[in-house]
Amino acid sequence: MDFISQELDDYVCAHSENEPQLLYDLNRYTHLNVLLPRMLSGHFQGRLLSMLSHMIQPKNVLEIGTYTGYSALCFAEGLAENGQITTIDKNEELEDFVNEYVAKSKFKNQIKCVIGNAIELIPEMDEQFDLVFIDADKSNYINYYNMVIDKLSTGGYIIVDNVLWSGKVLEPVDPNDLDTKVLVDLNNIVHEDSRVQEVLLPVRDGLLVIRKK
Numbered sequence: 001m002d003f004i005s006q007e008l009d010d011y012v013c014a015h016s017e018n019e020p021q022l023l024y025d026l027n028r029y030t031h032l033n034v035l036l037p038r039m040l041s042g043h044f045q046g047r048l049l050s051m052l053s054h055m056i057q058p059k060n061v062l063e064i065g066t067y068t069g070y071s072a073l074c075f076a077e078g079l080a081e082n083g084q085i086t087t088i089d090k091n092e093e094l095e096d097f098v099n100e101y102v103a104k105s106k107f108k109n110q111i112k113c114v115i116g117n118a119i120e121l122i123p124e125m126d127e128q129f130d131l132v133f134i135d136a137d138k139s140n141y142i143n144y145y146n147m148v149i150d151k152l153s154t155g156g157y158i159i160v161d162n163v164l165w166s167g168k169v170l171e172p173v174d175p176n177d178l179d180t181k182v183l184v185d186l187n188n189i190v191h192e193d194s195r196v197q198e199v200l201l202p203v204r205d206g207l208l209v210i211r212k213k
């Protein structure tokens, strides 16, 4: 779904910071070689994630859904000194690809890539995070929110991708469409949750930015 015209979108990208060369290469290489390249955050959203990370200066980031590592590399740009990112993906076929690009980055020692099912791994994590990016299987978004909220420091942030789901959140929900149902429910749950402040940004497919009070 396009929220603004192609011309305006081009203008927005042209007047936002260029992608760093490594991310430009990763974006291009993903599009040429990996299935479902639309999953990658891309130039504009990536610059926003980098900007948010610079503003937050997180010490400990959790990312759920690495894919080819693009968003992890964006968040890495804003890490506090000695900050760390743990990024989880269940797709082991992407492991070598991600490791190759992370190894080329100056943040290589700050990014820990974990292969596995986030639903099983997160409960075992005994860490506090100050930034969590939820960007994996939509049907588990409410589970991820509930799992990470207690691991989030006060004043920490959760960013959730795809919360507008191509505009489907406005349509009557097909009972067989679990992903849309979960996204609609999550947006309502977060809006009613007195523990957090939230703002839904109509960026790309919708980014919900949540701050724990």
Ligand SMILES: C[S@@+](CC[C@H](N)C(=O)[O-])C[C@H]1O[C@@H](n2cnc3c(N)ncnc32)[C@H](O)[C@@H]1O
Residues within 6 Å of the ligand: 039, 040, 041, 042, 064, 065, 066, 067, 068, 069, 070, 071, 072, 088, 089, 090, 091, 116, 117, 118, 119, 135, 136, 137
């Ligand atoms: C939208 S992509 C992530 C895109 C990436 N964050 C970016 O912006 O470039 C979603 C990823 O989540 C992974 N995924 C789906 N279900 C998962 C699960 N239960 N545990 C861990 N990873 C999962 C998929 O393998 C896929 O690579």
